[in-house]
Amino acid sequence: MNKKKDTLLNGQFRFKLLPDGALDKTKEICVLCKSEFNYHRSSSSLSYRLKAKHPGVAETLEGGGLRQTTLPQFGAKGGPLSKQTKNKLTEAIVFWVAKNCRPVNIVEDVGLRDAIRELLGDSSYHLPARKTTGVCIPLH
Ligand SMILES: [Zn+2]
Structure with a gap:
């Protein structure tokens, strides 16, 4: 159980959880508004979305x-x-x-x-x- 591994941008975003319990590392979910985004392995795009929303x-x-x-x-x-x-x-x-x-x-x-x-x-x-x-x- 490693919290850092499953969350992005200080916990603001999480990887999408698949029905089988695995993480979809291509999708990230905003923990605040539950919006789903494609993850591009770049925290700068996450920061941009966070600032916008x-x-x-x-x-x-x-x-x-x-x-x-x-x-x-x-x-x-x-x-x-x-x-x-x-x-x-x-x-x-x-x-x-x-x-x-x-x-x-x-x-x-x-x-x-x-x-x-x-x-x-x-x-x-x-x-x-x-x-x-x-x-x-x-x-x-
Ligand atoms: Zn959000």
């Missing part, structure tokens, strides 16, 4: 993961966050839960929510709904 996640990956140092920019301007910024953050959190197989009810954690609100300076921020985070597929 999930810009918030792409930024998070380029920053080396969900690091605190990438978060202050969200609330740096002071005023209320834009919808786009909140969506990016929400997507990053959904990705974090999916990638690391965190329990989905972590998004109902009031302490986590309050910490993020404090960091953002925006008390109206809501963590992603639990149903949107139920995307973790345990690696076999």
Whole structure:
């Protein structure tokens, strides 16, 4: 059981699982939206797709993961966050839960929510709904 072998681009993409349990190494699946792509043995094409479909996640990956140092920019301007910024953050959190197989009810954690609100300076921020985070597929 080697997680690194079956996933691509930091876990954002997985090889397609065939009905017989083998992996189809010519197809990769986006773990966030379940889109299927032909895999060309190039992570640059994966990065391109990721940026096109999930810009918030792409930024998070380029920053080396969900690091605190990438978060202050969200609330740096002071005023209320834009919808786009909140969506990016929400997507990053959904990705974090999916990638690391965190329990989905972590998004109902009031302490986590309050910490993020404090960091953002925006008390109206809501963590992603639990149903949107139920995307973790345990690696076999
Ligand atoms: Zn996707």
